Amino acid sequence: MKKYVFGIDVGGTTVKCGLFTVKGELLEKWEIPTRTENNGAAILPDVAETVLKKISEKNLDKEEVAGIGIGVPGPVNDQGEVAGAVNLHWGYVNLADDMEKMTGLAIKAGNDANVAALGEMWKGGGAGSDSVVMVTLGTGVGGGIINNGKIVTGVHGAGGEIGHIHVTDDVERNCNCGNRGCLEQVASATGITYLANRRLQKDDMPSVLRNGQVSAKTVFDAVKAGDALAMEVAEEFGKYLGTALANVACVADPEVFVIGGGVSKAGQVVIDYIKKYYTANAFMTCKQVRFALAELGNDAGIYGAAKMVL
Structure with a gap:
């Protein structure tokens, strides 16, 4: 036994x-x-x-x-x-x-x-569902697709590599994968920092982000404090990630998206920005997907x- x-x-x-x-x-x-x-x-x-x-x-x-x-x-x-x-x-x-x-x-x-x-899916934010897409927002953007309780690996093991979906032509550098305009470049912790620094250089709009270190954490802390420039950055992040997940839903049709990684520690506010653009762009039968924060951490x-x- x-x-x-x-x-x-x-x-x-x-x-x-x-x-x-x-x-x-x-x-x-x-x-x-x-x-x-x-x-x-x-x-x-x-x-x-x-x-x-x-x-x-x-x-x-x-x-x-x-x-x-x-x-x-x-x-x-x-x-x-x-x-x-x-x-x-x-x-x-x-x-x-x-x-x-x-x-x-x-x-x-x-x-x-x-x-x-x-x-x-088993014991965390996706518990109770057997069709889950996990999105990990850390240094990069990781993904995992679970369909009917089974991992979708694909023929080369690249199933779920959502961080390398092409989402923009508006970045100046290549991704670590060699391509340019990957989701990872604009929705990871480093991607949010990049978007924030780019926005800060655009004009002189006042922001608490001008007073210290810029990171995904300081951006979302500023969003919670009502900082208008930080909110613009969060909108841009939400647009890229929410729209990308709407595309993922057309292929994987999950019951729940679980959002994890360091960026998710900012809490519900992260989901709110993603969900806004997800709902606007998702196929009609996929609009009611549940979003949950990851619960198991490391x-x-x-x-x-x-x-x-x-």
Whole structure:
């Protein structure tokens, strides 16, 4: 009888680990450093070692462990193969196969944003729905599409890469992906900072943003304080993201959009700006989609990784 499952979220600096019951109760969580030197050769052996150590420390029978789910920052196909993960210095890695050999346990692997979306669907902002699109607004814009409880990966593992939808011709620089005008350039934390700085340079309109550091946080703090220039920036952000999600809805038709990442910490005000432009541009049968803030924070990845196995 399977009683336990491990969820692993591999990040560029730390690997988050969780031991769960098969019902989704988090029994323990811990972190180990991500050792990216030598092309990340130590990462999987370190994960295998920490899991096997935890099994022995808790006196678990391996037969009771359903397996290990692992989320990584890169495209992962249905066979658990990673084409490459820049932040880990990985080229091609046959993750599922390699980890199975190291641990003797069943392995499921997925892209970290997709896996976080699965976590939010299971135990977070999307709980109660099995068709969810998760939008992560951090340094970049990540996305994960869950349809009928299953991650949509696509043939190259790029399903849910909504940050690279083309939304504007009005930016002066290229995105990290090499294209120009990606959603990530105008709707991420760095994108909001870019929009704010651009607006500040346009004229001399007074704003509290002229008095200190400009960031996504200071922009939304200024919005809450009624700063007119900051509100213009938030409108522009909302237009780009809300319209992009209206396009996503035409393809994925989710029941709920879950908004997470650092920018979402500003709260309901972020959703209000997105929803305004989403509703204006969405196809008629998709207009009633629910919007929710993510609830699991940094734990979404370990929850989703565990859920992949189950």
